[in-house]
Amino acid sequence: MRKLRAMTTVAGAAVLVAMAALTTGPAAQADRPMAGDLVEYQVHDGARNAQVLADAGLDVVAVRQGGDLVVAGDDSTADQLRGLGLRADVSRRVHQGTWAAPSRPAGAGLQDETYYGGYHTVNAHYANMDAAASAHPDLASVVSYGQSWRKQQGQGGYDLKAVCITKMAQGDCAVNPNSKKPRFLLQAQVHAREIATGEMAYKYINYLVNGYGKDATVTNLLDTTEIWVVPIVNPDGVDLVQRGGNSPVMHRKNADFTQADLQRCGDSVSSQPGVDINRNFGYGWQSNTSKCDQTTSTSNGSSDSEPETKALEQFWGSLFGDHRADGPNDKVDAGARGTALMLHSYAGIIILPWEYTHSVHSPNDAQFRAMGKDMSQFSGYRYGQAGELLYDAAGGSDDYAYGKLGMASFTIELGDNGGSCDGFAPRYSCVDSKFYPYMQKTFNYLASKAPSPFK
Numbered sequence: 001m002r003k004l005r006a007m008t009t010v011a012g013a014a015v016l017v018a019m020a021a022l023t024t025g026p027a028a029q030a031d032r033p034m035a036g037d038l039v040e041y042q043v044h045d046g047a048r049n050a051q052v053l054a055d056a057g058l059d060v061v062a063v064r065q066g067g068d069l070v071v072a073g074d075d076s077t078a079d080q081l082r083g084l085g086l087r088a089d090v091s092r093r094v095h096q097g098t099w100a101a102p103s104r105p106a107g108a109g110l111q112d113e114t115y116y117g118g119y120h121t122v123n124a125h126y127a128n129m130d131a132a133a134s135a136h137p138d139l140a141s142v143v144s145y146g147q148s149w150r151k152q153q154g155q156g157g158y159d160l161k162a163v164c165i166t167k168m169a170q171g172d173c174a175v176n177p178n179s180k181k182p183r184f185l186l187q188a189q190v191h192a193r194e195i196a197t198g199e200m201a202y203k204y205i206n207y208l209v210n211g212y213g214k215d216a217t218v219t220n221l222l223d224t225t226e227i228w229v230v231p232i233v234n235p236d237g238v239d240l241v242q243r244g245g246n247s248p249v250m251h252r253k254n255a256d257f258t259q260a261d262l263q264r265c266g267d268s269v270s271s272q273p274g275v276d277i278n279r280n281f282g283y284g285w286q287s288n289t290s291k292c293d294q295t296t297s298t299s300n301g302s303s304d305s306e307p308e309t310k311a312l313e314q315f316w317g318s319l320f321g322d323h324r325a326d327g328p329n330d331k332v333d334a335g336a337r338g339t340a341l342m343l344h345s346y347a348g349i350i351i352l353p354w355e356y357t358h359s360v361h362s363p364n365d366a367q368f369r370a371m372g373k374d375m376s377q378f379s380g381y382r383y384g385q386a387g388e389l390l391y392d393a394a395g396g397s398d399d400y401a402y403g404k405l406g407m408a409s410f411t412i413e414l415g416d417n418g419g420s421c422d423g424f425a426p427r428y429s430c431v432d433s434k435f436y437p438y439m440q441k442t443f444n445y446l447a448s449k450a451p452s453p454f455k
């Protein structure tokens, strides 16, 4: 690809983009810049500087062969990269079509309400869970485990919801840690704009409830395991994303902000108000109070400031109990059962604790890596601690789930390793053609590890 210097002017950006369109082929979805475009930069020899870029608030999404780094942003990101002394090309520009409201076909149920070519709205996800439970009361039940920030504020918002799927026997799917069956917990869309992740949850719910008694793998899993799915961890954030219709808003964080915050920050891929739920968990937490950053880690100066974070922590404790003392060198106790997976996009990697630092391994590192290696066979994704693959990320879900509670908790970032299904908003066909087939195998694998993940 031709080398392009970072640009500062709109006219310059137009030239740069026209050149990028010539050199990137069909993956380039636009020929001229538009407000709100997602711009991907290939940062030359950037891998050595991944932590510096992440600490500067840039969105580092992947490392490519040869040590180049992929950074997502918008047109203003070119200035930031240049300010850090780095050379970067625009490798891809995605502009997001024309706006259209969420829609559903005539006669279709609310569970079929979609935006941007097929992505399900929050209401559709919730209706899909309710439909699974009402059509299959022997297999599924829905629980609310909290309220979103906006719901708590009386500003609309949503309940926080999960579905438990198993072949129901007496006492199954009770929200306490003394379940007969071990549990696998799947969670998606904590980062609202990572829209393919919620679709993985939607499809997996339907695969399970429709497959029982027909598919031997599903039947065996549901006879022996409780599978819990939270398809939308951050419904307030997803509500902002879906309001863009065919131009999904690139909102990552929750909706804990004021109108003044919104006016000051805007709501773009690189500057937006709210708190990053996945930097807010209280294990290995670090403070970032910059309100417009993508990784704002608190609203009040402390960890666990967000209702979505606290509700998840309590929910996890209720489902899995506490099987680990909290020190960095404490191993999980012998009674620990269950597995958990938080879905993100779009680096195409499997991440295991610790994520706040890669200078030490967790005391259960060998077991985490063994499972990471197994999972990598389905997707081809690399596995390791966050800082080994990209950069250290403090205050994330896995460090709390493992560090505080002893859960066997992983993160997977969907991705296409530079292919046309990369990006926060890949075309909907990527869900079926690319991501779901290997993620279904991954979910079934982690469910099968629920009885004794650390053995």
Ligand SMILES: [Zn+2]
Pocket: 191, 194, 343, 344, 345
């Ligand atoms: Zn994410």
